[in-house]
Amino acid sequence: xxxxxxxxxTLSEHAYAAVLAVLAIAGAVAPERxxxxxxxxSGPFPVHxxxxxxxxxxxRAHESLDLEVAVAAPRGxxxxxxxxxxxxxxxxxxxxxxxxxxxxxxxxALYRFRFTPPGPGEWRFATSSDVPGLDGLTGTVVAEPAVxxxxxxxxxxxxxxxRPDGSLAATTYVVxxxxxxxxxxxxxxxxxxxxxxxxxxxxxxxxxxxxFGALHVAVNNEWFGLGTTRYDLLGxxxxxPRTFRVLETLVALAHRAGLYVHVWMWGDESxxxxxxxxxADPTVPGDTGGVTGAAFDRLQxxxxxxxxxxxxxxxxxxxxxxxxxxxxxxxxxxxxLDELLPLPHLLAAVEEGSGxxxxxxxxxxxxxxxxDLDEARFGDDPYGTAVLELARAGGRPLLLESQLYAxxxxxxxxxxxxxxxxxxxxxxxxxxxxxxxxxxxxxxxxRTFARFWEGGLPVGGASRRLPGGELALVAAxxxxxxxxxxxxxxxxxxxxxxxxxxxxxDARAPYAEVxxxxxxxxxxxxxxxxxxxxxxxx
Numbered sequence: 001x002x003x004x005x006x007x008x009x010t011l012s013e014h015a016y017a018a019v020l021a022v023l024a025i026a027g028a029v030a031p032e033r034x035x036x037x038x039x040x041x042s043g044p045f046p047v048h049x050x051x052x053x054x055x056x057x058x059x060r061a062h063e064s065l066d067l068e069v070a071v072a073a074p075r076g077x078x079x080x081x082x083x084x085x086x087x088x089x090x091x092x093x094x095x096x097x098x099x100x101x102x103x104x105x106x107x108x109a110l111y112r113f114r115f116t117p118p119g120p121g122e123w124r125f126a127t128s129s130d131v132p133g134l135d136g137l138t139g140t141v142v143a144e145p146a147v148x149x150x151x152x153x154x155x156x157x158x159x160x161x162x163r164p165d166g167s168l169a170a171t172t173y174v175v176x177x178x179x180x181x182x183x184x185x186x187x188x189x190x191x192x193x194x195x196x197x198x199x200x201x202x203x204x205x206x207x208x209x210x211x212f213g214a215l216h217v218a219v220n221n222e223w224f225g226l227g228t229t230r231y232d233l234l235g236x237x238x239x240x241p242r243t244f245r246v247l248e249t250l251v252a253l254a255h256r257a258g259l260y261v262h263v264w265m266w267g268d269e270s271x272x273x274x275x276x277x278x279x280a281d282p283t284v285p286g287d288t289g290g291v292t293g294a295a296f297d298r299l300q301x302x303x304x305x306x307x308x309x310x311x312x313x314x315x316x317x318x319x320x321x322x323x324x325x326x327x328x329x330x331x332x333x334x335x336x337l338d339e340l341l342p343l344p345h346l347l348a349a350v351e352e353g354s355g356x357x358x359x360x361x362x363x364x365x366x367x368x369x370x371x372d373l374d375e376a377r378f379g380d381d382p383y384g385t386a387v388l389e390l391a392r393a394g395g396r397p398l399l400l401e402s403q404l405y406a407x408x409x410x411x412x413x414x415x416x417x418x419x420x421x422x423x424x425x426x427x428x429x430x431x432x433x434x435x436x437x438x439x440x441x442x443x444x445x446x447r448t449f450a451r452f453w454e455g456g457l458p459v460g461g462a463s464r465r466l467p468g469g470e471l472a473l474v475a476a477x478x479x480x481x482x483x484x485x486x487x488x489x490x491x492x493x494x495x496x497x498x499x500x501x502x503x504x505x506d507a508r509a510p511y512a513e514v515x516x517x518x519x520x521x522x523x524x525x526x527x528x529x530x531x532x533x534x535x536x537x538x
Contacts, residue, residue: 187227
């Protein structure tokens with residue numbers, strides 16, 4: 001483009017150029033390492049090799065495409081080669097992503113730029129790098145209209161789902177964890193690609209069958225060695241591509257099923273599941289290891305390039321953070337990821353404890369607020385506790401990460417789980433992580449909950465208890481909302497504005513809407529049950 005005003009170079013662009021220069025210098029002086037051959041792996045996304053074939057690649061918006069480049073092996077660690085691709089749609093849309101190292105092939109290094117179009121249209125791209133072969137690449141990708149959802153966002157205390165058409169809808173966020181912790185030890189999953197996909201599909205299907213919106217996965221130090229959760233057993237400072245294959249397969253399968261994945265990046269220090277003892281890289285002069293070392297930042301860049309383009313995940317930095325992390329450590333992690341991620345992702349850190357052992361981000365919260373609550377206090381009044389904690393979250397969505405147990409011997413039975421989910425939703429869409437025994441819950445009731453709230457959470461407004469004990473969540477404009485009552489044969493209509501139309505759903509039964517006759521103080525239900533009324537003013 002010519003003839004227009006010249007754009008000023010921003011401070012962040014200056015900083016990024018400086019990072020590229022430092023990495024280039026480090027690569028020039030670092031010793032060479034042999035390139036491992038690529039293990040055959042088809043992966044969940046199409047791959048387009050740049051420079052081979054003139055066809056313009058096509059992908060749907062919110063779905064991923066890998067643009068692959070084969071180059072002469074760079075000096076130094078191939079994971080440290082820096083290259084960025086910038087995609088623009090000509091209408092103001094910009095998507096920027098770094099390349100990730102994808103292995104060696106007959107003496108050449110393979111790099112991929114993973115592109116997930118935020119919207120339909122013709123996206124032109126150009127690359128920039130100090131690595132010969134990765135700089136100055138240009139081309140076009142055509143994005144067709146989306147059929148799958150896009151990134152989760154947060155606003156006014158709500159989780160906002162990006163619909164295929166790009167519009168936002170407030171929703172609930174309920175995360176499913178299997179009672180056996182199957183996704184806490186990724187190294188125990190099958191290594192064969194087809195068998196791995198089949199195993200992960202089973203977990204996705206199970207979560208969907210139970211009406212959950214997301215699956216939970218804990219990675220710990222398997223970021224650097226699949227099957228190694230402890231940092232004192234690590235022998236690598238490079239991200240392990242095998243771990244990322246597991247994660248991207250899980251996230252892709254979940255996306256196709258309309259689900260999200262919530263990732264615990266790290267665990268506690270007592271089991272060495274934190275990154276505190278990440279080894280120093282002997283090829284990087286002065287490297288300290290740990291959360292300020294080369295391995296940690298290498299992981300940040302690799303994660304942003306390889307998982308960052310996948311729209312359907314959220315992440316927590318870790319738990320038991322009072323054992324090993326400072327609040328500034330966490331803020332630095334989130335700032336760095338936010339700089340690198342090509343798509344928005346909600347990031348959290350579990351705030352817990354009290355007194356000298358408390359971990360609390362104070363007023364400077366992350367994009368997702370995470371709380372680990374005392375289970376006894378929470379169990380006494382889930383609704384009231386959720387309302388108070390949501391107010392403390394300062395306008396950000398709230399996720400309760402105590403990993404509540406609806407299992408045999410756990411704190412909740414099936415009815416307790418169901419009712420707690422309804423109360424958290426009416427409190428304002430507060431999210432929660434649950435370890436659930438499938439045999440203990442009524443899947444049909446949980447699917448009723450999911451269907452009722454799908455894209456239907458009132459935006460803004462406030463939640464309150466009504467004089468009769470019902471709970472009400474009303475939109476800011478007062479023209480829509482939900483009233484929820486337990487063990488009720490009649491439901492108060494006091495929260496409904498004049499002229500409102502309403503339908504009721506029995507929370508204990510398969511989903512079915514019952515027309516609510518207006519005009520009285522109460523609605524007489526056909527039977528005593530737990531009822532949810534959704535109302536709108538035409």
